[in-house]
Amino acid sequence: MGSPQDFKSVQDKIQSALVAVTRSVNTIAAEDLSFHRTSNPTVEEELDDTTSRLLTLTSSLLKSATKSTQLQVPDLEDTDDVDVHWSRVVDVVDTLLEKADTSLDEYTGAIKRKAGPASEQPVPPGKKTRYALEPSVRRANVLKPQNAFEVKPDNLHSTPWKPLLTHKPHAMVPLEKSLGTLNDESQTAQYDYSLFLPQLFQTRRDNLQASRADSKFRFKHPYETEILNLDYPESVFETTAPTKYLPFETTTATFVNAFEGVLLMLEELRGATEIAIDTEHHDFRTYSGLLSLMQISTREKDWIVDTLQPWRHKLEVLNEVFADPKIVKVLHGAYMDIIWLQRDCGLYIVGLFDTFEAACALQYPARSLAYLLKRFVDFDADKKYQLADWRIRPIPDEMFYYARSDTHYLLYIYDMLRNELLERSSDEPGQNLMRQVLDKSKETSLRRYETTSYDADGGQGPFGWFNMLIRQSAGGFSREQFAAFRAIHKWRDEVARREDESPLYVMNNATVFSVTRGMPPDPKALHGMLDKHSYLAKQEVAELSKIINQAKAEGADGPSVAEVIQGTAPSTAMGVGDVAKAVFPQLRNPEKQDAIETKDLISQTSRLWGKVAMSSRWDQGVDVDSPKGLQFELPWARFIQSAQLLDDQTQLAEQTSTAVNGTTEPTPAPSETAPQEREDNEFTLKTGLKRKAPEPDSESESAPESEDDDEAAHLPAIKSTSIAGAEEIAIADTDNSEEERRERKAAKKARKQARKERQERKERKKAEKLANQAKSSGASTKDEQGESEDDEPFDYSKAKSVLHTKRSANTDGGKQRKARFNPYGMSADGPKPARRMHGEKPGKSATFKK
Structure with a gap:
């Protein structure tokens, strides 16, 4: 490129190339690569070669992108390593994109860095400027200041x-x-x-x-x-000319690292009407975080307060200014500053004006402090020092310059935002932007710090394992691996609380997943899998190995990842147990004597079917009254009721004697005192239309044709009420004596033998008939044995072919064929034709028609 103007053409070429690559990648991803691997060895070899080449290129790119940073390059030997080290890869790619973005802005002239004053030169002479922080600046190896605090943090309770x-x-x-x-x-x-x-x-x-x-x-x-009843000063609602900030060259910042300096600063702050406040925080070498620095500015002066001193809890004396409702406290994005101030120093803000909320109300394209500094002051803030280790003492010049710039211009920005809010506000509902900003600022200042407990079972919370598991897509863990993962995570949290270190310092997330997948069997193997920066984990490698082996043994019967995730998700309906507990309060305390037994909760009738016998004939009837609103009648129930089954034994005996003997013989009625028990009788359902009976042989004109007919011949005929078009119900009588049963059994055996003989005779006759037909050709007639014409077998050699039948438009074998109805055709007096939903396409087979 010869000049920045040529960048547009280069950008278009790069963008078109990236679009083509992305399109090709999406096309390949849509194919079933696993199928092609197994079906074609050549494709498998080419895919392996391409994968190896891409991994090599990716590793080279990652190494090149991390040369000037403290990021660790992951080793990508196969595709699984990409999932294992995904978080590291993302960090490297983010750093690379930030570098590219900064370089492009500087090349095109979109950003022109503004040098600091000569007295406070941010970069020492002779030292090259680097975008990324040095490892010693981002994570310094310093003594932990919390060990010297008079009031030490307590993470165990x-x-x-x-x-x-x-x-x-x-x-x-x-x-x-x-x-x-x-x-x-x-x-x-x-x-x-x-x-x-x-x-x-x-x-x-x-x-x-x-x-x-x-x-x-x-x-x-x-x-x-005090916050809810706060009335902001009248100056907040007045449009005034902004007070210009003082240049860096004419002002100095005072570093306060003694309590006497705090008292002197407090005297000067009492006379101010607005003050700007900002904080710097550190969270890597501590469990809950450390407020490391606090910046305070007035219209004339800046202070940098060291909040890592042993007397840091005495900074609550600043509440005389911070809680004064007559003094406006200007902060940008005070969402977390409110928490850090009250947690570490006991400071509370009354009268907050959050410039972030003002930028949101004014709908600025960006809401960051760097954007406001560029918009109103034309100052380019180097936000890379947000990631610096603010525990470093003495503070480097670059970091001191950055910390001071956050509050030095903030009051001037406050004036500009206040005037614009007042100009764009009106008395209409929802149009008073100033009131919206002040109400949001009150909500922010009402935030409270709360300790967090570790949820070992569900993994919820800011220090839980649930979100970490979802982000890493570790759903493929086995039960043993999942148990080991939770055990390692819990051990890491316990060590971090005890040593007042962040969980990531004890063991980073990539190492946790690597150990979980590897499941090292002994301390030596575990020590080899730990990261070189996991100093605390290496010191307690024996205990950690014991925890992993114990979790592995217990995890075989433990829950899976899917079960835990499903149990964690909010339920949309109550389960049976929850309903029972809600309906029956006695179940909540099983120790009570009046607790309901499980069998008492089981209904004896169905709420859907009522008293209808829906089970087998061995089910015993249950006479349980159901609520009237839950009873309804089905067609089958009405049919049974209308059938009028005769259960009265007196009428049954009378009908039996009439059907068998043709005479009516009185049968003694059962005792009135005898209990009426329902008999378990068989019944047969017969269709209304009778089947045409076959013609019997001459030798067995009166013999029944089946076992059912045999039994029916000896069963008493039972009168039943028939329903038009309904089925017929017959109830068999009960055997009265053992002698009758033996007689019936012998008769049945004799009939079975007779049927067998008849069947043999019929088969012999049929064989003789086939032999005679083979000898003689011609039309089949009735043979000597009296066989009917219907018994002649079908001759397939003389049948017409359905496949090769010659079709005729209107005739079929010389007969006039009736025109078929076409539902898609238009007729003069017919209905509207149907719409064709799926037309026949070439290649589809059609149905053969005769």
């Missing part, structure tokens, strides 16, 4: 965090009443009685910590009443 306030300036509600607690379930205030009964409260607190680590109550915001 998950009880609700109590505010650090010892006195409350500018209070509308006294401190003792402000330290009440909120119950998460009822959201009712509970006051802290430790100020009145300290011994009783101490006992109660010890019992609470011993019994419950996940307490559901939390402390109220000490300045909640």
